[in-house]
Amino acid sequence: MDWHQIFATRMDRMKASEIRELLKLLDQPDIISFAGGIPDPALFPTGAFQDALADALSPANASAALQYSVSEGYAPLRDWIVTQMEALDIPCTRENVLITSGSQQALDYLGKLLLSPGDTALVGWPTYLGALGAFNAYEPHYDRLAPRGNRSAADYAEAAHANGGRVKFAYASVDFANPTGETLDRASREGILTLADELDIAVIEDSAYQVLRYDGTPIPPMLALEIARKGSIENCRTLYCGSFSKSLAPGLRVGWICGASEVIGRLVLMKQAADLHSSTINQMAINTVARSVFADHTAGLRRTYAARRDAMLAALETHMPDGVTWTRPEGGMFVWITLPKHMDGADLLRTSLESQRVAFVPGQAFFADRSGANTLRLSFSLADDAKIEEGVRRLAAAIRAF
Template sequence: MTPASASSRAEEPEPRPAPLDWAARLSGRMGRVKASEIRELLKLLDQPDILSFAGGIPDPALFPAEEIGAAVQRQLADPALAGQALQYTVSEGLPALRRWIVERMGRWGAPCTEANVLITAGSQQALDLIGKLLISPGDAVLVDRPTYLGALQAFNAYEPAYLDREEVEAGAAPALGYVVPDYANPTGASLTLAEREALLDLAEARDFVLVEDAAYRELRFEGEARPPLLALDIARAGSIEAARTLLCGTFSKTLAPALRIGWICGPAAAIEKLVLLKQGCDLHVSTLNQLAACEAVQEGYDQHLSRLRLAYRAKGQAMCAALARHMPAGVTWTEPEGGMFVWLTLPEGLDGAELLARGLATERVAFVPGAPFFATGAQPNTIRLSYSLPTEAQIDEGVKRLARLIAGP
């Protein structure tokens, strides 16, 4: 072998191993985990010429930023307080914040103690923890048609089968039922008192757990709120420990989403197990955020809620008025009593996803197609509109664009 050939062979690179096939390593449950169409649509908010009715995003002008900022500064300015604020805390959540929630639940007609409350990273984590606790592969879950897309995403990883109300009334027995009784996402609809009692009757008859999503409960436009399912359940059962309802609450729609603070309220036997699951997930919600939220709600919270309700009522009324002015014949919509959403049913033959693609290209208006909100039997001729973020003038202009789009050439 010549010196030149020896040098050439020495410079040949070593063969590299084949890249790992990650798709082949995924668990079977990942086949049911899909991207959120809403999260993708939120990226459009950075395009200033698009009028968006897509995400159910609180109006940032209504955030109590000054109060939250002052609370954080007070915590960090004092060395002793800062030591607590930046430290680990108990998985159940700060006792002071849980005591405030206990008082709030009492005002809602659901007497409980701190042992009945777990602080979570928003109500979205609450749904995931509940799914992990109660859903085994193949278990049936009762949901409305349509229902909150985030709940389907949380539950899908635990491989359930979905049932609607008619199937359960006909005799099917789910492991749990999920419902948004007040100003629901996506429809804006609310259950009457009789409908709440009938749902509890059904849960008792089929012996399943009820999961009550109370994310929008505090955003009623006017009048007295109807009692939550948990309150009605406690009245029947005699105490929260004998109830079959888990209530999921959140500050994301009333204080600020970035705090990522929600809670689960229910029987202590369930809360104890959920605490164990949270420990394995993230140990606890940010101590600093819990302290800031706790301070922000101690004084003036009801006045802050009144401000939110007035603002969202004006926007909701502007949305319904604009729909009445501009929509062509054949379009129907809900008229919510609170919350952030209106649900449109389009004439047969129109597809919400196709309409969105044309709307972005031609009218520069965004919304959420309705089909993803259905666990089964999707209705493509539906769309969800959120009025929480745009101004009243933008609402009218956006609805006008949408009406032109629906009417067609």
């Protein structure tokens, strides 16, 4: 049977994740990998989760833990998230929070909710590859989000109309972004909010790395800035996407969306149709662990990852040849490398794997138009100081040879 003839047209937009493919390299012991932007499993609060899961499966709790649950999510966990949002100057209630199966599902749901084929999504250049993968299924066009007002709302609207749709949202990874490690300053956040008001569009704020700040001054989330402008979350167009994947455990797949209750209500209907609800026992375990160890655990993560970031920046300073530049993130898991213009990151990866046994992610995958060939992403989250030093030294040798 020729399956392709009956596939939906959206399948032509859905490609294999280049990062997922590169993660297979982690099984090769001689590879030094800076590819996967994933937490170090040695840092998971394993003991706390063992206790939490045992409690969830106790006679008092097992019937609830193993049963169907409400689509909105486990109420005690939503209540804990409310306290965390309030600490970020985002006053809200349980009705403003939907639990999702990781923030990746949140992005998929928001793409499904907001995009019709031919509509335009404003994204960074580069932007999170997983966001492009989530949005691609809904057949949008992409336009470059200029957060400092370099383009007018009329320019964006005209370009979207020429493509047969309208602008629907601006997507931004605001703190220590994947892939660049950069943070949007306050003026840029305010600029996106102003543009969104002028275009009458939604704002999707991806805050997966918000708790991983190592230095510098915290900047209020865009949702907090918009509430300060408009008085209530119910008057806001910003939808905040959070996750426990980088702070506690990615394998449990627990994230959330915080926004106006009208939007949350529509997303609940979507959740009911898609998977009924996220895993109850996983939500119960996350709730117990978050309430018991979250502050101390994330403080430990910040100390460890900050040291690894410093080791990578020092190694880059020592080994990289002239003409190579990089970002200096205040948090997160990534450093973004820009090579001389004539170099291609994908070609360099092949050379690096063959001659130096070092892996990274070519930057082109993070651009909606597949530009940025002379860029690459390095992650420092999984490697210790010695591997970072050796891996960067080898990568620099590959760049010189290339």
